[in-house]
Amino acid sequence: VTPHLHGIEAGSSLKDHLTITANADELRVFCARVLKRFGVPSDDAEIASDILIESDLRGIDSHGIAHLSRYVYDFQHGVACPQPNIEIVEKSPVTAVVDGGGGFGPVVAYKAMELAISKAKNNYLGFVAVRNSNHYGIAGYYTMMAVKHDMIGIATTNAKPNVLPTFGRSGVLGTNPISIAVPTDRERPFVLDMATSAVAFGKLEMSRRSEKPIPLGWATDETGQPTNDASLVFRNLDKQKGGGLLPLGGAGEEFGGHKGYGLALAVEIFSSLLSGAAPSFRTYPKDSGGNPLPADIGHFFGVIRIDGFRSITEFKIGMDDLIHHIRNSSKLEGTDRIYIHGEKESEMTERRKREGIPVPSEVATDLRKIAKKLAIALPF
Amino acid sequence: VTPHLHGIEAGSSLKDHLTITANADELRVFCARVLKRFGVPSDDAEIASDILIESDLRGIDSHGIAHLSRYVYDFQHGVACPQPNIEIVEKSPVTAVVDGGGGFGPVVAYKAMELAISKAKNNYLGFVAVRNSNHYGIAGYYTMMAVKHDMIGIATTNAKPNVLPTFGRSGVLGTNPISIAVPTDRERPFVLDMATSAVAFGKLEMSRRSEKPIPLGWATDETGQPTNDASLVFRNLDKQKGGGLLPLGGAGEEFGGHKGYGLALAVEIFSSLLSGAAPSFRTYPKDSGGNPLPADIGHFFGVIRIDGFRSITEFKIGMDDLIHHIRNSSKLEGTDRIYIHGEKESEMTERRKREGIPVPSEVATDLRKIAKKLAIALPF
Numbered sequence: 001v002t003p004h005l006h007g008i009e010a011g012s013s014l015k016d017h018l019t020i021t022a023n024a025d026e027l028r029v030f031c032a033r034v035l036k037r038f039g040v041p042s043d044d045a046e047i048a049s050d051i052l053i054e055s056d057l058r059g060i061d062s063h064g065i066a067h068l069s070r071y072v073y074d075f076q077h078g079v080a081c082p083q084p085n086i087e088i089v090e091k092s093p094v095t096a097v098v099d100g101g102g103g104f105g106p107v108v109a110y111k112a113m114e115l116a117i118s119k120a121k122n123n124y125l126g127f128v129a130v131r132n133s134n135h136y137g138i139a140g141y142y143t144m145m146a147v148k149h150d151m152i153g154i155a156t157t158n159a160k161p162n163v164l165p166t167f168g169r170s171g172v173l174g175t176n177p178i179s180i181a182v183p184t185d186r187e188r189p190f191v192l193d194m195a196t197s198a199v200a201f202g203k204l205e206m207s208r209r210s211e212k213p214i215p216l217g218w219a220t221d222e223t224g225q226p227t228n229d230a231s232l233v234f235r236n237l238d239k240q241k242g243g244g245l246l247p248l249g250g251a252g253e254e255f256g257g258h259k260g261y262g263l264a265l266a267v268e269i270f271s272s273l274l275s276g277a278a279p280s281f282r283t284y285p286k287d288s289g290g291n292p293l294p295a296d297i298g299h300f301f302g303v304i305r306i307d308g309f310r311s312i313t314e315f316k317i318g319m320d321d322l323i324h325h326i327r328n329s330s331k332l333e334g335t336d337r338i339y340i341h342g343e344k345e346s347e348m349t350e351r352r353k354r355e356g357i358p359v360p361s362e363v364a365t366d367l368r369k370i371a372k373k374l375a376i377a378l379p380f
Numbered sequence: 381v382t383p384h385l386h387g388i389e390a391g392s393s394l395k396d397h398l399t400i401t402a403n404a405d406e407l408r409v410f411c412a413r414v415l416k417r418f419g420v421p422s423d424d425a426e427i428a429s430d431i432l433i434e435s436d437l438r439g440i441d442s443h444g445i446a447h448l449s450r451y452v453y454d455f456q457h458g459v460a461c462p463q464p465n466i467e468i469v470e471k472s473p474v475t476a477v478v479d480g481g482g483g484f485g486p487v488v489a490y491k492a493m494e495l496a497i498s499k500a501k502n503n504y505l506g507f508v509a510v511r512n513s514n515h516y517g518i519a520g521y522y523t524m525m526a527v528k529h530d531m532i533g534i535a536t537t538n539a540k541p542n543v544l545p546t547f548g549r550s551g552v553l554g555t556n557p558i559s560i561a562v563p564t565d566r567e568r569p570f571v572l573d574m575a576t577s578a579v580a581f582g583k584l585e586m587s588r589r590s591e592k593p594i595p596l597g598w599a600t601d602e603t604g605q606p607t608n609d610a611s612l613v614f615r616n617l618d619k620q621k622g623g624g625l626l627p628l629g630g631a632g633e634e635f636g637g638h639k640g641y642g643l644a645l646a647v648e649i650f651s652s653l654l655s656g657a658a659p660s661f662r663t664y665p666k667d668s669g670g671n672p673l674p675a676d677i678g679h680f681f682g683v684i685r686i687d688g689f690r691s692i693t694e695f696k697i698g699m700d701d702l703i704h705h706i707r708n709s710s711k712l713e714g715t716d717r718i719y720i721h722g723e724k725e726s727e728m729t730e731r732r733k734r735e736g737i738p739v740p741s742e743v744a745t746d747l748r749k750i751a752k753k754l755a756i757a758l759p760f
Contacts, residue, residue, distance in 0.1 A: 092504040094474055095688030124472040125505050129689045152649075167718050169710040180646045182653075190649065192642040198635050217635050224712030242710060248629055248636045255578050255597050256628045260636075262572040262721045263643075265706075266560045269532075269570065273562075273698050274689040281705055308475030309509045309654040318653050325661055326645075330549040330622060332604030338547050341642045 020364050021356030026379035027065055028053040030367075033376045034068065038075040039082035040104060048106040055138045056357040059348035060193075062202025063138045065359065069366040070135070071104070077292045079284070080104050080134040086111060093123045097275055100133035102294035109136035113145050113155070113301045120151055120303035129275035130299040135159070140193035140345070143181030146303045147189045150312055154302035155179045158271040161281040162237055163197045163245045165265075166258045169224035171237065171244035174280035175201050176267035181342070183306070185316035187323045191342030196264040197245040204230050204245065209362065217250045219243065226251055272298035400744050401736030406759035407445055408433040410747075413756045414448065418455040419462035420484060428486040435518045436737040439728035440573075442582025443518045445739065449746040450515070451484070457672045459664070460484050460514040466491060473503045477655055480513035482674035489516035493525050493535070493681045500531055500683035509655035510679040515539070520573035520725070523561030526683045527569045530692055534682035535559045536647040541661040542617055543577045543625045545645075546638045549604035551617065551624035554660035555581050556647035561722070563686070565696035567703045571722030576644040577625040584610050584625065589742065597630045599623065606631055652678035 028049045035045035056064030074080035084103025090096050096115060100108035112130045119126025136142075139155040146153025159174030175195040182190040195201065199218045207214045213228040221227040222242035236243040248260025272279045277298025285293045306312045323340050331338060359367070359380060371378045408429045415425035436444030454460035464483030470476050476495055480488035492510045499506025516522075519535040526533025539554030555575040562570040575581065579598045587594045593608040601607040602622035616623040628640025652659045657678025665673045686692045703720050711718060739747070739760060751758045 092688050094503065094505045095685075097689050123474065125474045125507060127505060127684070127688070164712075165706050165709065165718050167712050167715040168706075169712050172706050172709045180649075182646075182649050190645065192646055194636070194639040194642060196639075198629070215634055220712075248639055249578070250635060254595055255630060255635075256574070256640075258719070258721070259574040259576075259628055262574060265570065265702075265721065266562075266572055268702065269560075269562050269699070273695055273702065274684075274686070276690055276694065276698075279698075279702050279705070281709075304507070304654075305475075306654070308472050308507070309477050310656055314656065315653055318656075318659075319649070322645075322648065322653065322659050325659070326545050326548075326552050329545065329552045329661075332544075332547050332549050332600075335547040338545050339638070341638070341645065 019358045019360050020380045021358050022380040023356055024053055024057055024353055027056070027357055030371070030376065030379045031065060031068060034072070034370055034374060035082075035104075037374050037376070038072065040107070041083060044104065044107040047110050048104060051106040051110065051137045051141045053357070054141050057349040057352045058138070058140070058345035059352070060138050060202065060345070061358070061360075062200070062205060065357070065367065066363045067135070067137070069370060072370060074134060074295075075104075079292050079295050081294070084108065088115060094119055094125045094127060096128045098128055098130045100130055102132055103134070105134035105136035105297065108133040109142055109155075109157075109299055109301075110145075112299065113142040113153070113303075116301040116303040117146055117149055117151065120146075120305050121149070124305045124308035126303040128301045129270070130301070131272075131275035131277035131296065132294065133277070133297045133299055134295050135297060136299060138193060139177045139179035140181065140191050140342075142301060143179040143193070144189065144191060147181045147183045147191075150183050151306065152183070152304040153179070153181045154304075155299065156267040156271050157299040158268055158277070158280045158283065158297060160284060162201060163247060163264055164220060164224065164243075166247065166253060166261045169220075169222070170240075170242045172281045173247075173261070173264040173268060174283070175245065176264040176271070176280070178263065178267060182319060183312075183316060184319040184323065187320045188340070188342055188346045190319065190323070190340060191345065193341075193345075194248075196248055196260050196267060198248050198250055198260065199245065201245065204233065208234055209360075217246060219245050220251070267300075270300040274300060399738045399740050400760045401738050402760040403736055404433055404437055404733055407436070407737055410751070410756065410759045411445060411448060414452070414750055414754060415462075415484075417754050417756070418452065420487070421463060424484065424487040427490050428484060431486040431490065431517045431521045433737070434521055437729040437732045438518065438520070438725035439732070440518050440582065440725070441738070441740075442580070442585060445737070445747065446743045447515070447517070449750065452750060454514060454675075455484075459672045459675050461674070464488065468495060474499055474505045474507060476508045478508055478510045480510055482512055483514070485514035485516035485677065488513040489522055489535075489537075489679055489681075490525075492679065493522040493533070493683075496681040496683040497526055497529055497531065500526075500685050501529065504685045504688035506683040508681045509650070510681070511652070511655035511657035511676065512674065513657070513677045513679055514675050515677060516679060518573060519557045519559035520561065520571050522681060523559040523573070524569065524571060527561045527563045527571075530563050531686065532563070532684040533559070533561045534684075535679065536651050537679040538648055538651040538657070538660045538663065538677060540664060542581060543627060543644055544600060544604065544623075546627065546633060546641045549600075549602070550620075550622045552661045553627075553641070553644040553648060554663075555625065556644040556651070556660070558643065558647060562699060563692075563696060564699040564703065567700045568720070568722055568726045570699065570703070570720060571725065573721075576628055576640050576647060578628050578630055578640065579625065581625065584613065588614055589740075597626060599625050600631070647680075650680040654680060
């Protein structure tokens with residue numbers, strides 16, 4: 001709970017570094033209290049708070065407590081519904097569609113993943129497509145749920161249309177992340193959690209805040225040309241003037257930009273086409289008076305029981321062997337470590353459980369406003 | 381069947397442009413005859429020839445008739461077995477493992493995909509992992525098999541360890557391609573078929589042949605630094621001196637190289653860990669005398685019945701709508717077309733069915749040798 005001033009780099013603005021740290025458990029309690037005050041049932045509020053704070057613990061700051069004010073906005077404006085009628089349409093022993101009833105994304109997603117896990121337990125595979133949902137936080141949380149049951153988890157979601165197709169000039173696809181998590185024996189689980197854009201939206205946001213130029217290859221200006229000005233990209237996206245994030249592989253086809261674009265399309269198909277949710281370019285609609293309507297975000301969850309293929313023991317030993325071989329392979333000169341996906345996040349979690357979660361000043365200001373309005377004690 | 385001299389670009393070497401074209405049907409017949417002479421049963425030879433020539437028709441020249449001499453080498457050296465004992469281990473109504481018996485990759489893969497299709501028809505999902513197989517040609521062939529049954533197809537495979545992990549200096553992962561194919565209504569099917577490396581191995585090979593410098597960001601030298609010398613990369617790979625292809629997203633993490641690397645790892649897990657095949661870095665083993673042994677390549681096939689989620693009619697209309705919206709979205713200045721995955725290959729197929737398949741002089745020389753040795757008439 002001790003406020004803590006982080007070191008200030010030469011040339012950086014003071015404001016960004018007046019960062020407070022907060023205890024994860026206290027932040028989780030605060031978050032749940034806020035959600036309950038907006039009508040989220042107690043159990044659902046606990047689930048969602050765990051998902052948000054897990055994001056902060058893993059170092060994905062953009063999707064944790066920093067996102068709470070956006071969720072509050074969504075409740076206040078009818079974009080997300082705190083007590084949705086979540087409808088499960090069973091289609092087969094291994095497949096289902098969930099209508100989230102316009103509910104709070106993390107709660108809808110958690111329940112859909114639980115359904116996929118239960119189907120896989122009973123029938124080896126469980127695939128669930130979700131429509132009429134909202135921003136669900138980090139995809140990796142849901143895939144790790146499957147890993148806790150010794151199964152492989154897959155999760156995708158569509159999102160606001162901020163990403164350009166190859167040779168395009170306007171955002172038509174979401175950052176459309178893919179997460180795949182796989183159990184291991186003694187090693188940390190493999191947890192891939194990646195936007196299919198060259199860079200995650202949150203990283204662009206951090207660059208805007210710090211007013212640092214972004215590398216050419218992350219995003220484009222309104223004509224479709226790469227830019228190093230993050231603020232320009234945000235202004236253009238807000239005003240729908242064109243430009244946006246480039247797909248993984250960058251502009252054009254020379255370095256595989258069409259592959260990142262193709263993966264984003266595949267995520268779009270799994271998340272919105274199988275479920276009947278809006279494609280990214282029709283999410284977050286507004287009524288004729290310009291007022292926001294439910295976002296109609298779509299997700300997809302897959303769970304695979306490993307013994308549908310091979311003994312779980314052999315599989316897990318094989319995973320450890322794969323990890324050891326890659327980690328111990330020869331390194332690029334000047335580097336000393338090859339990471340496996342999920343390691344950095346797992347190490348960050350250990351550190352932040354010990355040292356607290358940093359809350360940037362902008363986020364702290366937002367949380368103070370919420371706390372004051374609702375008369376809820378702040379954890380910092 | 382008419383030999384044809386393609387236009388010669390200024391500054392390019394004459395040799396590469398002395399390209400013959402051959403009729404697809406005649407090339408298919410030639411290919412099947414060659415395979416039968418190596419002991420491949422007639423039906424299997426037809427299947428495999430169709431897969432190879434389809435690759436040429438789609439414009440993926442590296443995986444078609446150009447690969448025949450390598451397949452011949454594999455039969456001659458016991459890397460691939462022409463009449464394998466393919467064993468199906470049924471694990472559940474929706475999952476199975478196939479032991480390819482060291483068989484010819486395209487035949488093993490075709491049969492595994494047929495099994496996945498049949499499982500999905502009966503039980504909504506069909507997932508099949510394959511071990512003890514060989515190079516299977518283009519992944520997109522198998523996913524398009526599912527599309528012919530109005531289902532979604534997924535295919536992955538591992539491969540020779542030519543790809544570096546992020547911060548690595550030696551090849552430990554294959555180019556580990558992913559294909560996803562999805563049915564549409566009136567539009568061409570969506571067919572994503574992509575190596576998870578920045579560039580496909582075949583493109584690097586073409587650059588080596590033409591002796592053109594490659595863009596920095598495709599591959600590295602033996603120290604792990606990006607290089608523009610394709611020949612150097614091949615020499616280093618042959619001698620296992622280090623260096624290799626960079627993952628999609630390139631070197632380091634700035635442009636998402638860790639994402640391409642993560643996708644390659646995920647493909648590795650699905651293709652080799654679920655099936656019990658060798659991971660890429662243990663494929664193509666040799667005995668103590670340095671003689672090649674069966675490659676033990678692993679694949680993974682998934683088939684999804686769309687009405688496990690939603691009406692196929694609604695889905696397909698939604699696919700067309702998605703395609704129209706993206707295709708018609710605003711273009712980067714100076715470009716006039718946004719492609720959907722599979723369109724280029726489909727247009728190339730139409731053209732090559734009409735105009736013939738180009739056979740580069742190096743490939744023609746290889747095929748002449750094979751034809752002469754086996755006394756089989758050449759189609760050019």
